Amino acid sequence: MEKTKKQEIIFAVIKILAYLSVVFLATLLGYIFFRGFKVINIRFLTDVPRNGITEGGIFPAILGTFYLVLVSFIFAVPIGILAGVYIAEYTEENRFTQFIRVSVNILSGVPSIVFGLFGLAIFVNKMHFGVSILSGGLTLGILILPTVIQATIEALRSVPYSFREASFGIGATKWQTVKNIVLPTGISGILTGIILSIGRAAGETAPILFTAATFYTGRLPKSIFDEVMALPYLIYGLMTTGTFPDKQIPIAYGASTILLLLVFTMSIIAIIIRLKSRRNRKW
């Protein structure tokens, strides 16, 4: 049968193309992890870089990335959730809310380097926070804000309306209903969004290039007004401004491995939460 023959060939091609991304991912991970794990040990994780980042560890970069993520988290998560709650629960569907949601979508599509420029102009220069954890963390915070808002809206929308009616029915106020019924029911969706955006904040480079990161500093940051080393910037720096590639590229492999493990842990946690909540869903 000619019809089935043609179909078989085309479906086989589609299958091969689909698996190309698996091959790509496997190659990338295999190539980086294989070389990365060779240099990773306790000292690599806990020591400061030595001799112009040709020896020693990358602890300051790990710590810096942690601080940056922490600041962005503190800034974006509460605001993002409250914004999402407002949009999903307190607004009617009209032109104006449509405008808000379109703004959220556009914001999430703004190139990350533009966030970097904004952070530079506003936080670093205008507000005089300087190149610092605060400037970088706020910049990353604005970057992940739309993701948190979108995740919250989507999670709350998936809560059946009957849950709210039941709560109103026993005399609860709007806020009591949102706080006690809607948010707890939608929490796994919100969590998934937050965890994914943490991974994103940890891995972004362009927004911290001129707002927070420095390639090399011997000391650890003492306040949020200090500049910091960060994992992604370290990798970039080692590959572009490094002067001893033989010794620095292995360190870049190690740093990339750590960064990948970090974001993958986040993604996998998010995937697990989502699967679990889907399985536990009874309605």
Add this chain to the structure above:
Amino acid sequence: MVKIEVKDLKLWFGNKKILKEISMSIPEKSVLAIIGPSGCGKSTFLRSLNRMNDFIKGVKIEGKVYLDGKNIYSPDVNVFELRKKVGMVFQKPNPFPKTIYENIAYGLKIHGIKDKKMIQETVEKSLRDANLWNEVKDKLFDNAFSLSGGQQQRLCIARAIAIKPEVILMDEPTSALDPIATKRFENLVEELKKDYTIVIVTHNIQQAARVSQYTAFLYVGELIEFNRTEKIFTAPEDKRTEDYITGKFS
């Protein structure tokens, strides 16, 4: 003349046996109504006549279905040609999200007809035969979803008959239609039976009595009774058939 001969048809979904040893002969150019309570396997039976159950995971089929003496489950059967011969109309009208014209032309293109003039003629003829031509002749290139539910269902008939089938299977075709549209649909079935063998699954016992010459009563996967419609409705042989058509259960 027997058009379809079903012999010892058995069907399982996983471990669950849905159809139990069904045998019947469906005469040519007549309407056979399949009735029975929900979940008795009528739709599944219908779908086994054009092998639409092939797509469902975990389905196992035994037994034989002969169309003009040829078993449609034998390995050398071209299932695409089979479905060209055995058309189908579904429970809910399901036109494609395309124009009215394209809806009908689609089946022709699938079966290799490229001649534009021939396609145009067939589109018109099919729409005429489906009693829809007068309503849509000025808007053939409108989206099919601009039609009413009843019109959509007649469009689905036109789509099915455009590829010149010999048998048309209808799976509760009027369940989504209002009474007037249902009446028009039934009149259409009456006309179509001159040229086609029609098997119609219906939940509506009166409909079966109105449109069919033969009736089969299915109950929990079993064929309880098969006979001429007037016989079934006036002197059923089985107690269960009688209880069902008199509305003692549904």
Add this chain to the structure above:
Amino acid sequence: MKKRAVIEYFLPIFGYIAVVALFAIVITIFTEGVTTFKSYSLWKFLTGTAWRPTEEPAKLGSLPLLVSTCIVSIVAMIIAIPLGLATAIYIGKLANDKVKDILKPIVELLASIPSVVYGFFGIVFIAPLVQKVLHLPIGQTGFTAGLILAFMSLPTIASISEDAITAVPASFEWASFALGASKLETLIHIVIPAATPGIITAVSLGFGRAIGETMAVLMVGGGALGMPHSIFSPMRPITATIAAEMGETPVGGLHYHALFALACELLLLVTIFNVVAEYFHQKFTRMRG
């Protein structure tokens, strides 16, 4: 009527935060950028073919950067659209549940890899590979950057297209099968046309990501500032130029503002592209009825 909780009075403020942020960003970038044109001709900025901001007098022709951005993103899309669609079709319609459960998370992981790691992998693996296979004098080219970008935008294209494909009602497919159409014919003539608006959204989001991506193109693009001769020459797109030069320029100078002007150009490009995509999205949605 019960009293409102205190927090409810403040909720609207948070609700508008995204609008405020968006406007703040756009206004900041444009005011900083427009300052350039007090001392430099807008026309020369848009059409000039030499970007030499540190020369005296500075030459701020952004055309080669814009062309580079376009080349890199188009190469990326030429690779990513077929791959992404194939992945979407395979996951959505062909693979069994087990394979689906493995493939979907893999695509998600691909999306979560930081761009600097893509850039790093590009330098150490893809660029040397491209150089060797295509016999090029240098591996870091616009094509190489496009290749990396393709895999970065693939997850976006694949997952959103897959949503669109699986959202097509099964009844359309049943109808097509019942007419004797094969799975392939049904896919080509029924499912994909019905999913087209969603696929357009998917592609435009993927394209947006490719245009705006910085680190990978900075690290892998080769960094050459002249007008690119071919897709296989080194080049430096808009984003990469901003990233590479902002760190080394004094705040408030012409060069500083010119980099903001580049960001304006980038934002306009993204906006124009989105408007076009929205137009086609609407058109196909209407056609579908």
